[in-house]
Amino acid sequence: MKTMKKNSYHHGNLKAELLSIAFDFIYREDIDKLTLKVLADATNTSRSAIYKHFSSKDELIKEIIKKGFDEFDNAIVPILNDKSQDLKERFFKASYCYINWAKENPNLYRLIFGKKYAYIREAFVTIRSENCKGFIALKALIEEGQKKKIIKSEDSFTQAIVIWASLHGLSSLIIDCFNDVNEIYEDILNQMQSNLLKGLIY
Amino acid sequence: MKTMKKNSYHHGNLKAELLSIAFDFIYREDIDKLTLKVLADATNTSRSAIYKHFSSKDELIKEIIKKGFDEFDNAIVPILNDKSQDLKERFFKASYCYINWAKENPNLYRLIFGKKYAYIREAFVTIRSENCKGFIALKALIEEGQKKKIIKSEDSFTQAIVIWASLHGLSSLIIDCFNDVNEIYEDILNQMQSNLLKGLIY
DNA sequence: TAATTAAGTAAACAATGTTAACATAATAAG
């Protein structure tokens, strides 16, 4: 390990620490509030120090987005893929997990799915690519149901997006400060799940 | 009318012109790009001139949000309220109109429904208040269907939010640069409408 | 041990919203 003595001119592990601090920060506050000064102060360095490890602030944000997608996928994919549960159960649990992940990580959710940094996201994630593991798992779930003749044999891509868009809409209203929605989000989710299921099954 | 001679020290109608320019601007570009310099250049004034008419940039944005809600309501409400059409037809047309309004006014849509300026929106619009005319009209449509025994007599507020959240999710994915979604948005909307309808009717 | 490279600093940039001090034109008061 490259352990360095404290208060030395060189920090020792600045890149990793910057990412770590940034990721902790966005759990609590919006990406807008994450300035280079915040990072500099938290690491006892200067604003410009970051440029020895990232070519721009956007490059750091790109890493946060990557890690954000990983965490999101890690929360959702295992539920969707859990073959020990039946399809309905997996759908219900995954959709519930989706909303709660958004509620628990509102700033990260907005960062990875929102417009502001879409130009960064697009560079390494599109729905039709293999990077979008959560979406792929959802589509696979639908196709599994189609093979078992439980789910209508329509275009699974379209079916998956209908589900995703619905959950994304509810999540967004909740975390974007429509508090009247948040107050009854479980009722809304139940109704939404029921609707979506009716649309899927025969 | 207060018509003033050109190139005079006083502009004559700066407040109205600032709002007009800002509103035109957001039709084309994101609110992030609307700087005081843009407004100053467009009106041949200075950055600080705006402060004689608005106490801050946020106050100007507040006016844009207000006008944005008005335009949105003007597009949706007449369709939902059109008693010459049957309920299903109004639902289909209104939801189609919703998505297309978002597609046509992506920056304005994001401004009025997004998180960034939620603290401004909240000050004069909440779903449960009377300001949210579009949502009220949707809820009224549902209640009309309940009286006619077409729509399930569940809580209309919840039913309305399920619909709204679904449309909001699809709109957001489309305008927030998920291009794979945009390409087949009509298929998705059709499926979504069908699902939502099944959830509503007996 | 010397040379090179990696990784920090400080100072300066332009752009941002905002404020303060000032200038001018329109309006109200005498």
Next chain:
DNA sequence: CTTATTATGTTAACATTGTTTACTTAATTA
């Protein structure tokens, strides 16, 4: 009609933002 006041502009300055440049120091390599 002149004068005082108010409304509405300007310019200059601020702190904050991301970023770049020139410099410094430590770690690594020759």
